[in-house]
Amino acid sequence: MTPYVPGESPVHRCPPGAKILALIATGTALFALPRLDMAVVLALAALAVTGLLYWIARIPARLVLAQLRPLAWILAVLVLVQLALDGWLAGLLVAARLSALVLLAGLVTLTTRSADLIEALQRGLAWLKPLGVNPAKAGLAIALTLRFIPVLAAIAAEVREAQRARGLESSLVALTVPVVVRMLKMSDDIAAAIDARSYDPDRAGH
Amino acid sequence: MIEIRHVGHAFGERVVLRDLSLDLTERRIAVVGGNGSGKSTFARLLNGLLLPTQGTVRVDGLDTRRDGKAVRRKVGFVFQNPDNQIVLPVVAEDLAFGLRNLGLRRDEIARRTDEALRRYDLFDLRDHPAHLLSGGQKQLLAIAGVLAMAPDVIVFDEPTTLLDLRNKRRIAQAIDGLAQRAVVVSHDLAFLEHFDRVLVFEDGRVVIDDRPSVALPAYVAMMS
Numbered sequence: 353m354t355p356y357v358p359g360e361s362p363v364h365r366c367p368p369g370a371k372i373l374a375l376i377a378t379g380t381a382l383f384a385l386p387r388l389d390m391a392v393v394l395a396l397a398a399l400a401v402t403g404l405l406y407w408i409a410r411i412p413a414r415l416v417l418a419q420l421r422p423l424a425w426i427l428a429v430l431v432l433v434q435l436a437l438d439g440w441l442a443g444l445l446v447a448a449r450l451s452a453l454v455l456l457a458g459l460v461t462l463t464t465r466s467a468d469l470i471e472a473l474q475r476g477l478a479w480l481k482p483l484g485v486n487p488a489k490a491g492l493a494i495a496l497t498l499r500f501i502p503v504l505a506a507i508a509a510e511v512r513e514a515q516r517a518r519g520l521e522s523s524l525v526a527l528t529v530p531v532v533v534r535m536l537k538m539s540d541d542i543a544a545a546i547d548a549r550s551y552d553p554d555r556a557g558h
Numbered sequence: 559m560i561e562i563r564h565v566g567h568a569f570g571e572r573v574v575l576r577d578l579s580l581d582l583t584e585r586r587i588a589v590v591g592g593n594g595s596g597k598s599t600f601a602r603l604l605n606g607l608l609l610p611t612q613g614t615v616r617v618d619g620l621d622t623r624r625d626g627k628a629v630r631r632k633v634g635f636v637f638q639n640p641d642n643q644i645v646l647p648v649v650a651e652d653l654a655f656g657l658r659n660l661g662l663r664r665d666e667i668a669r670r671t672d673e674a675l676r677r678y679d680l681f682d683l684r685d686h687p688a689h690l691l692s693g694g695q696k697q698l699l700a701i702a703g704v705l706a707m708a709p710d711v712i713v714f715d716e717p718t719t720l721l722d723l724r725n726k727r728r729i730a731q732a733i734d735g736l737a738q739r740a741v742v743v744s745h746d747l748a749f750l751e752h753f754d755r756v757l758v759f760e761d762g763r764v765v766i767d768d769r770p771s772v773a774l775p776a777y778v779a780m781m782s
Contacts, residue, residue: 355687467651499647502689541642548635549656
C-alpha cells in the first residue's frame with residue numbers, strides 16, 4: 353500500500369488517465385515480445401525509464417525499496433526457478449519485468465491523488481454503462497479498497513495479538529472468524545456512513 | 559424541528575423502541591441510557607439511516623420515509639468509530655466526499671474543504687493518509703466532513719467513547735462550539751451537564767425527559 357506523495361513534478365501533473373493507459377500499455381508490451389533477447393532489452397529499458405521517472409518525481413529511495421520489499425521472496429523464487437530451468441537470461445527477464453511493472457504501478461499511486469485516480473477510472477469506465485456497469489459505484493469501490501486495506505491490516509493485527517494472548521496464534525479459525533465478523537459489522541457501518549453523507553451513485557462523480 | 563410521533567422500532571422479533579412521541583427543538587439535546595436501551599437506534603432514526611417500523615419521524619415537515627435524501631442534507635451524523643466513517647484514503651479527499659455528493663462546484667468544494675480543515679487544525683495534514691491520523695484527529699475529520707455539508711442539526715452517536723481524556727475534551731469543545739443544533743448520545747455525563755435537555759432511555763422508552771440538573775442525577779441513581 354503506497355500513499356500519495358504530494359509534489360509538482362511533471363509526473364505528478366501528468367493526467368491520471370494517461371498514467372493508467374501508459375501502465376496498461378507497458379504491462380502489455382513487457383509480455384508481448386516473443387524473442388527472449390528482445391524481451392530482456394525491453395524489460396531493462398522499462399526498468400531504466402521507470403527509475404528515471406521516480407527521479408523526476410523526486411520520490412525518496414526508501415519508498416522505491418518499499419515497493420519491492422513485499423515482492424522480494426516471490427521474485428527470488430521465480431528467478432531461481434527460471435535460472436535452473438531456462439538459464440540466466442530468462443532469470444534476468446523475470447526479475448526485470450516484474451520489478452518494472454510493480455515499480456511503475458507504485459509510481460502511479462505515489463504521484464496521483466486517489467480522488468483524481470477514481471475520477472479518471474470513472475470516465476474510463478463510462479462506456480460500460482449500457483452493459484449495466486455503474487462507473488461511479490466502481491470508482492467508490494476502488495476508493496474504499498484503498499482506504500480500508502490499512503484498516504483491515506490493523507484489525508487483523510489486533511485479533512492476532514488477542515489470540516496470541518490466549519495461546520491461539522496457530523489456530524486459523526481463531527484468527528479468521530473474529531476478523532470476518534468485525535469486517536461484516538464494519539461494512540454495515542460504512543454503508544450507513546456513506547448514506548449519511550448524501551451519496552447517490554446515480555449522480556456521483558460530477 | 560424534529561417531530562417524532564408514535565415511533566416504534568424492531569429488528570425482527572426484537573423490539574428496541576416503543577411508542578415514542580417527542581418534539582426536538584432545543585439547541586443541545588443529550589441522549590443517555592444503558593447498553594441496548596435503544597438510544598443508538600433512536601439516533602439513527604433522526605436522519606433516516608433507519609426507518610421506524612411504526613410511526614413517523616419528520617424533520618422540518620419532511621418525512622424520513624419519503625424524503626430521506628432531503629432529510630440527510632438537514633441532519634448530519636457522526637458515528638462512534640471514525641474509522642468506519644472516513645471513506646476516502648486521504649484527509650482532504652475524505653472531507654470533500656460529502657460535498658461532491660451535494661453536487662457543489664469544484665471551487666466551492668475546495669473553499670469549504672479548506673475552511674473545515676483549518677477550523678480543526680487539520681489543514682497541514684490535508685494530503686496525509688487518513689489511516690495515519692490519531693484517534694482524536696480522525697474524529698475531528700469525521701466531524702469536519704459532516705460540518706462542511708452545512709446541516710441544520712448534527713447527531714453524534716457516542717463521539718468520545720473511543721478517545722483518551724485529552725481527545726474527549728477536544729471533541730467536546732468542538733461540539734460545544736458548533737453553531738448547529740446537536741443531538742448527542744453519550745456516556746460522558748460531565749460533558750452533558752450544560753445541555754438544554756436530557757432524554758434517558760431504558761428498554762426502548764424515554765423514562766426521564768428533563769434538564770440535566772434533574773435528569774442526570776436521576777439517571778445515575780437509576781443505574782446504581
